[in-house]
Amino acid sequence: MQRDIQEVLYSEEQIQAKVKELGQQISRDFEGRNLLVICVLKGAFIFMADLVKNVTIPLDLDFMAVSSYGASTKSSGVVKIIKDLDVPVEGRDVLIVEDIIDSGLTLSYLIDVLERRNALSVTVVALFDKPGRRTVDLEPDYKGFTIPDAFVVGYGLDFAEKYRNLPFVGVLKEEVYS
Ligand SMILES: O=P(O)(O)OC[C@H]1O[C@H](OP(=O)(O)OP(=O)(O)O)[C@H](O)[C@@H]1O
Numbered sequence: 001m002q003r004d005i006q007e008v009l010y011s012e013e014q015i016q017a018k019v020k021e022l023g024q025q026i027s028r029d030f031e032g033r034n035l036l037v038i039c040v041l042k043g044a045f046i047f048m049a050d051l052v053k054n055v056t057i058p059l060d061l062d063f064m065a066v067s068s069y070g071a072s073t074k075s076s077g078v079v080k081i082i083k084d085l086d087v088p089v090e091g092r093d094v095l096i097v098e099d100i101i102d103s104g105l106t107l108s109y110l111i112d113v114l115e116r117r118n119a120l121s122v123t124v125v126a127l128f129d130k131p132g133r134r135t136v137d138l139e140p141d142y143k144g145f146t147i148p149d150a151f152v153v154g155y156g157l158d159f160a161e162k163y164r165n166l167p168f169v170g171v172l173k174e175e176v177y178s
C-alpha cells in the first residue's frame with residue numbers, strides 16, 4: 001500500500017493536531033445550540049470519529065452515504081444518495097463533516113438537500129480543500145488543510161475503495177490509476 005504513495009502530504013501527527021484544533025473551535029462556536037453532526041460516508045468516517053472526540057458540547061450524530069467517484073479519480077458529476085439520514089433536520093443546526101472538497105459537487109448537492117428540508121443552519125467542516133479543481137463556487141466554514149491539485153488517499157480517502165486505512169494522507173502515484 002505504502003509503495004503506491006508518491007509523497008506524504010500530512011502525517012498522522014499533523015492531522016491529529018489539526019483535528020483537535022477544529023474540534024475546539026466547533027465546541028466554542030456551537031455552545032448552547034441544537035447540534036446535529038452529519039458524517040458524509042464513506043470518506044469522512046475517520047475524520048468524523050476523531051473530530052467528535054475533540055468536541056466537548058452535547059451533539060447528535062447521523063450518517064449519510066453519497067458517492068460520485070466510484071473507481072475513478074474524476075467526479076462522475078452525478079451525486080447519488082446511497083443511504084439517507086435517519087432523523088429529520090428541520091430546526092436543527094447541522095454540521096456537515098466532509099473529508100475533502102474537490103469539484104464541490106457533493107457538498108453543494110448536500111447543502112441544497114438539507115436547506116430544502118428546513119435545517120435551521122447548515123455549516124461545513126472539511127479536513128481537506130482542493131480549490132484548484134472547483135467547478136461549483138463553494139467555501140467550507142471550517143477547513144483543515146488546503147491541498148494541491150493531486151489525487152490523494154488515506155485517512156478515509158480512497159481510490160477504488162482502497163487506502164482508506166492509511167493513518168496519513170498522501171498523493172497516489174499516477175501509475176496506480178492511469
Ligand atoms: O467535491 P467533490 O468533487 O464532489 O468530491 C468530494 C467527495 O468525493 C469523495 O466521495 P466519493 O464520491 O468518492 O465517495 P466515498 O466517500 O464513499 O469515497 C469525498 O469523500 C467527498 O465526499
Ligand code: HPA
Nearest residue numbers: 102150151152153157158
Ligand atoms: O483527491 C481525492 N482523493 C480521494 N477521493 C476524492 N474525492 C474527491 N477528491 C478526492
Ligand SMILES: [Mg+2]
Nearest residue numbers: 043069070158
Ligand atoms: Mg471515494
